[in-house]
Amino acid sequence: MTQPTDPGELARLAQRVVELKLEHRDLDAAIVRLQLDPDADELAVKRLKKRKLQLKDCIAKMESSLIPDEPA
Helix, strand or coil, X not given: CCCCCCHHHHHHHHHHHHHHHHHXXXXXXXXXXXXXXXXXXXXXXXXXXXXXXXXXXXXXXXXXXXXXXXXX
16 A cells, blocks of 8 residues: 555545544454353354454554655
């Protein structure tokens, strides 16, 4: 992912990171609730965990693109 230079694009990207972090947090809470339920579907829990990991990777990439490149 390349470094965006447009201030509007940077703001949109930062807002998207916030949205993804909220979704990540919500997934974490849902996973905890499901794990406390003895009748919970294990496949559903695994799918939520996989989605949570995908979100984490996406957030890391976006946050990395928000950091300005330093000249060597």
